Amino acid sequence: MTNREPSEISEARKLLREFERNEHHSERVSQFEEALDLLESYLSEQDNPELGRVASNLRRTYTRKLLEQLHTLHTLDIDDWGSYSMLLLTKLHKEVDAICAEEKTLEKELNAFIAIWANEAIELLQKHLVKT
Secondary structure: OOOOOOHHHHHHHHHHHHHHHOOOHHHHHHHHHHHHHHHHHHHHHOOOHHHHHHHHHHHHHHHHHHHHHHHHOOOOOHHHHHHHHHHHHHHOHHHHHHHHHHOHHHHHHHHHHHHOOHHHHHHHHHHHHHHO
């Protein structure tokens, strides 16, 4: 057996490093989501517990990094806010819940971040529902 890392994990690492360096929010979210898709694909097909832990740890590590950055993202427009919010509350919800349960300051940061555009988003959705 070779010690070489599977291409899905290597590519996910590359995308996550790019995510950290990128200043364009829509690209950042896309890079993060693409990395998650690669890791999820690997985890669903892998038969190596050690590499499975590596993939899971990458998800958790970069989820924590994103949560730690939320306090710097309070000037986002509603589109970028929505992209980050959906990523955190859907694709990453298990990791987010676990990390926030361990670290209440990150939970407070998440709640403050969600609150930025929450009322406006709810209002937009309600207006749409009234139209239909």
